[in-house]
Amino acid sequence: MSISEEILRKDEKAIMRLRALYEQYGYKKYKMNKFEEYDFYVENKSFLKSENIITFNDLSGKLLALKPDVTLSIVKNTNGIDKLYYNESVYRVENGEYRESMQVGLEYIGDIDLYSLSEVIGLAQKSLEIISDKHILDISHIGIVAGLLDVTGLSHIKKEQISKCISEKNAHQIKKICDDNEVCADISDKIIALASIYGPFDKALEAAKSLVVNETTKNAVDELESLYCILKATGSDKNINLDFSIINDMNYYNGIIFQGFTEGIFSVVLSGGRYDKLLHKLGKGSGAIGFAVHVDLLERYDAYEKPYDTDILIIYNDNADYSILALEVKKLTDNNESVRVQKGNAGKIKAKKTFIFDGRGLREN
Amino acid sequence: MKDLINIALPKGRLGEKAYNIFENLGYGCPSIHENNRKLIFENEENGVRYFWAKPSDVAIYVERGAADIGIVGKDILLEYSPDVYELFDLGIGKCRMAVAGIKGEHESTEKTLRVATKFPNIAKEYYRKKSREIDIIKLNGSIEIAPILKMSDVIVDIVETGKTLIENNLEPYEDIVDISARFISNKVSYKFKNEKIEEILNRMRTELSK
Numbered sequence: 011m012s013i014s015e016e017i018l019r020k021d022e023k024a025i026m027r028l029r030a031l032y033e034q035y036g037y038k039k040y041k042m043n044k045f046e047e048y049d050f051y052v053e054n055k056s057f058l059k060s061e062n063i064i065t066f067n068d069l070s071g072k073l074l075a076l077k078p079d080v081t082l083s084i085v086k087n088t089n090g091i092d093k094l095y096y097n098e099s100v101y102r103v104e105n106g107e108y109r110e111s112m113q114v115g116l117e118y119i120g121d122i123d124l125y126s127l128s129e130v131i132g133l134a135q136k137s138l139e140i141i142s143d144k145h146i147l148d149i150s151h152i153g154i155v156a157g158l159l160d161v162t163g164l165s166h167i168k169k170e171q172i173s174k175c176i177s178e179k180n181a182h183q184i185k186k187i188c189d190d191n192e193v194c195a196d197i198s199d200k201i202i203a204l205a206s207i208y209g210p211f212d213k214a215l216e217a218a219k220s221l222v223v224n225e226t227t228k229n230a231v232d233e234l235e236s237l238y239c240i241l242k243a244t245g246s247d248k249n250i251n252l253d254f255s256i257i258n259d260m261n262y263y264n265g266i267i268f269q270g271f272t273e274g275i276f277s278v279v280l281s282g283g284r285y286d287k288l289l290h291k292l293g294k295g296s297g298a299i300g301f302a303v304h305v306d307l308l309e310r311y312d313a314y315e316k317p318y319d320t321d322i323l324i325i326y327n328d329n330a331d332y333s334i335l336a337l338e339v340k341k342l343t344d345n346n347e348s349v350r351v352q353k354g355n356a357g358k359i360k361a362k363k364t365f366i367f368d369g370r371g372l373r374e375n
Numbered sequence: 376m377k378d379l380i381n382i383a384l385p386k387g388r389l390g391e392k393a394y395n396i397f398e399n400l401g402y403g404c405p406s407i408h409e410n411n412r413k414l415i416f417e418n419e420e421n422g423v424r425y426f427w428a429k430p431s432d433v434a435i436y437v438e439r440g441a442a443d444i445g446i447v448g449k450d451i452l453l454e455y456s457p458d459v460y461e462l463f464d465l466g467i468g469k470c471r472m473a474v475a476g477i478k479g480e481h482e483s484t485e486k487t488l489r490v491a492t493k494f495p496n497i498a499k500e501y502y503r504k505k506s507r508e509i510d511i512i513k514l515n516g517s518i519e520i521a522p523i524l525k526m527s528d529v530i531v532d533i534v535e536t537g538k539t540l541i542e543n544n545l546e547p548y549e550d551i552v553d554i555s556a557r558f559i560s561n562k563v564s565y566k567f568k569n570e571k572i573e574e575i576l577n578r579m580r581t582e583l584s585k
Contacts, residue, residue, distance in 0.1 A: 144567070146566050146567065148566065178459070178460055178461045179460040179461070179462055179565075180460075180461040180462075181462075181463075182463070182464040183461070208565075208566075208569065209569075251566070253566075255460070271563050271566055271567070273567050275563070276438075276439055276440030276561060276562075276563045276564075277563070
């Protein structure tokens with residue numbers, strides 16, 4: 011029996027194609043346990059987006075958790091160099107309720123250089139391509155944001171407030187906070203410009219160059235420029251924009267962070283970044299970069315809803331000859347049709363064709 | 376049809392003012408002036424589709440992408456913290472969020488403060504920063520009655536002219552934050568309809584900063 015892709019939902023198809031893509035680039039699948047010891051998450055709470063974790067006791071009374079995140083578990087078990095991908099459920103709070111959601115993701119752990127950076131960004135972009143023709147990958151660099159905030163000389167709390175405004179592209183509020191705290195106009199203008207930058211990689215990069223104020227920002231812009239050159243060389247610079255309003259926890263992430271979007275889905279479909287700091291925190295010497303695709307968002311593509319529940323619906327009643335009925339069904343399924351046999355009436359089933367089995371043969375309805 | 380920009384406007388005076396601004400910028404939609412109960416209006420020529428929503432729902436429509444952009448009061452943004460871009464302060468619908476209470480009295484610091492409000496999150500945040508213990512009483516309207524009937528010690532509400540307060544023998548004690556109308560955008564729409572949204576934003580910036 012040959013299997014047609016038609017029976018797969020959009021998200022199931024995407025999972026298979028993403029896996030094939032990562033295998034093609036030599037990444038190995040990592041299958042993990044559903045549970046993790048709760049203490050592990052307590053120590054690394056701020057890496058997780060939410061503190062709400064589903065916990066329960068194992069048979070010996072130890073507190074376990076349903077994993078809210080995959081990256082942490084992978085990093086914990088790595089020893090230096092790994093290229094891995096996974097396809098796992100995570101359990102998180104969304105809109106005030108626990109939800110199970112499927113993630114397909116990839117982690118590159120080891121000595122991260124420009125080549126590995128460009129490979130992972132390239133794979134993120136290809137992953138989006140698999141999901142939809144209309145996609146955008148937005149890239150930011152923590153160094154630019156952090157470097158600019160550093161020269162303001164403001165307290166941690168004030169910097170956080172400005173960070174939040176940057177993530178909202180809220181120029182008027184950045185201006186207000188800077189003015190209230192006597193940040194010089196040149197710097198506040200640069201922060202506002204940073205929040206407002208949005209556009210194709212090459213153009214936006216030119217704009218970002220004028221924001222260099224210290225070594226951190228300089229290194230960040232240089233890294234983006236080198237990355238751009240590599241991506242351009244293979245023609246994979248399309249649909250990549252720079253957007254410095256992407257903000258992520260600076261205690262774990264460093265360097266490049268990114269988010270992917272596809273038209274019609276009003277959430278972040280793909281998110282990732284470089285997280286050397288998490289590895290250092292867990293006592294590993296190397297660096298890491300990775301991303302996750304939130305595949306269950308794809309069910310929102312309603313264009314893929316099937317117009318029919320089945321090709322053929324057969325209605326029969328009590329006095330039918332079941333052997334003849336079974337034969338009729340076999341004939342049809344052998345012919346690769348999907349057949350639903352039902353007693354009494356059709357109910358709410360939508361079929362391309364409906365037949366009544368009148369005891370001896372099929373009669374079209 | 377697909378390329379229209381969906382704009383959510385808050386029903387009421389603020390929304391009408393905001394629509395007039397859009398119209399002046401060249402995004403008019405004449406059918407909106409027809410006197411009927413329709414909620415959605417579109418003008419393909421100008422590439423816009425407007426709809427009227429309850430002010431507190433505008434942020435939800437924009438966050439979920441049903442509207443690409445919207446006009447909403449800062450009070451709503453502070454109260455619901457939607458995940459959207461706040462791109463511009465229109466400077467219209469100006470008022471302030473304030474603590475108010477019975478005229479001539481003051482906030483007692485000796486006991487848990489009973490706060491009546493339509494904006495529980497703003498009130499909680501404000502008093503958390505002051506380390507005050509409070510008892511929030513969430514109401515949906517006519518907040519001024521609460522202190523008069525001694526149900527609450529103070530109210531946290533929007534004060535525009537202060538007239539309603541005076542007429543009910545109340546007065547503002549402290550200002551919490553200035554409020555005005557903001558131009559917000561859905562984060563994903565901003566990316567896929569960037570040119571059009573930036574065009575509207577730039578025209579608005581030029582026009583309103585004159």
